[in-house]
Amino acid sequence: MKLRLLLSLCGLVSVFSISTAAAQEKITIEYWNINTSTFGGPQVDALIASFEAKNPNINVESRPKDRYDTLVQDAQTAIAGGNPPDIVQIGWPYLRYTSATLPYISIESLVEKYGGAEAFADIPKNIFDLTLVNGEHVGLAYSLSNAVVYYNPELFRKAGLDPDNPPRTIQEWTEAAAVFKKALNLPLIAIDYSGDNWAIENLIASNGGNLLICEADGTFAAGVSSPEAVEALQTWADWVAKGYAVNALDQARTVFWTGQAGALFWSIAGRGAITSNKTFDELRATTYPQFGDKPTRLPTGGNMLVFFASDPARQEAAWRFALHLVSPEGITEWTKGTGYIPLIPKLAEDPKYLASFYAENPIQRVATRQIENMIVWTSFPGENGLAAGAALFRAVQAALGGQLTAGAALSAAAKEINDLIGNEPCSGTSR
């Protein structure tokens, strides 16, 4: 009798344990991002930790990659292998490619299944709609940045320039660079660029040009050989040829933070990295320069969160994690650690969130002042869109290296881009 009772008790305990375990079964999702240890990695870890504390049944694994192209490439390979990542930071220039090629889950579909639309109430509509293609949101706008000019006031003073009145136009930067070069025999300007067209689009768009234009027949064509584009690239190439600017791809940031150049044209998202790596005391920043009196037009840097999880449980977990990332707490952590512009701008004034941080970091205000000048970072359409982007990048390098004039390089690039993008229709996007 005792034995039977004991066996029954054991059975009950086992059943209870199994059902409890099933209820508490952990879901593990993968978050692919570009946040390496020197670029937002610690903030990603902190955000994951705070999310997991609130959601003990969800385990988020961060998978940082070094660049956006690697991220898309690896995601595409994983999708082809039938093991898609759950949530991926995809850079803005891959928006059209993602829309045309990858099996993403739209934001509309996620909201319909799992709710959460109220989390976007405070995100400005123009920002939220950055991911809109053909009437649906490909992803959730997340990291936002624009280009600013960081400068080293100490070097400015040594060269006889006034750090309290940094140059404001391209012409003023050219004149300042001549003075700087003469005084210190160093380049004043370092422009960070590597693998994409963000840096050149800042210049071309600010001079009134566009990388992509919509023809009268409703199809896209390359706009990179316009006079505005040629002037913009030639300006940069002339700076390099005269020794006013260093041509060093993404090593430009190293050149700047080791004190070998006076100013760095780079993303506000790099503020954290510069602050922790600079070898000089004071760091300042100013707005991106204008061409004459034309207002600047700055492509939005950063990325969107795109969802690929096919399993419903993982899909929901990924969605809940994304809602955590775009919550006021998540945005606050993200902006403080990286420099990205807060997705909800009013947080910058809110004492509960970012007000004190903005008071202590005037550089951050420079980027906020430029929000109204932000435009969509051009992504070339169609399946050959990435190759079209690479054609422009090669043209930029050819001009900067002095192999071709800006006009010749961009004419050749325009022809190549038009051959690649064919007759892609230009309707249905947020541009």
Next chain:
Amino acid sequence: MATRIPSAKILTACRAWYNTYLKKLVPYLYIAPALNFIIIFVFYPLARTFQISFYEWNIIRDRQNYVGLENYIRLFFDPNFRQILVQSLIYLLISVFAVVALPILLALLALQLTDKEIDLYQSLMFFPTVIPTSVAALVWVWFYLPTRTGLFNALLHLFGVTQPVQWLTNSATALPAVALVSNWKVMGFHFLIALAGLKAIPRDCLEAAYIDGAHGWSLIRHVILPLFAPTGLFILVITLLQGLEYVFVPIRVMTLGGPANASNNLMYAIYQEGFQFFRAGYASAMSVVMITLFGGFAYLQYRLLDRRVNYDR
């Protein structure tokens, strides 16, 4: 009533059947595991690459568009591809000098040292080989920094060159700069092979030749090099077949093939087309061209060089 067949007859029939059919199969059964492995992991991917080269496909889309020879025609008229092809040959020529001729020369010189000195020398030479290529490339990026703080520009500055050279973004210097990194990594390994090959030459042969009056260059030309030829050929073959692969990581880390393709080669261009632009058909067509070229290299080496090599058979 069933007829009984004597068991001896059955046995004889089985033996005959085995000798006629099964016995011939046995060797194939022995090689089947290795053969299957090679078919699955070598020949099937090669055949699939050849097949994909006639399609337009982005790797994940179910549908593949048949385009016939279009990918090959585009390759033929693509100026970027011609540039990349020429640069691939330049990379190989640099490698033949830097990781074939130079290590052999250094190994010959090292023979003049004592055993202790050789041990130290080969350790120093081999050191770069053990450093991961990506780490080495990052260190070299600092060497090439286009400012006075970069190692090479700092050295040039000592000699009065005040304008820093933009090593990795100048089309004239990018390719040699990248090639230097990969060759620096591999040279020590090839030096070890060359040294082992030279040490394996029988001492009595050398002494006999010396007594017969062969000294200096004559000894090297007529005795050492012919006996060293199998090792030398091996180093040459692996360099020509893997030279473009050696430089892949340095290109990826240091220049991304730029500026304007100036440091690109076939291997990296195929990677870009296939895994950055996701044009699997075009990348496969490039691969087929590359496989054909390297197959040709291997055949030429076999025809022209192998017959002149004295193997100890």
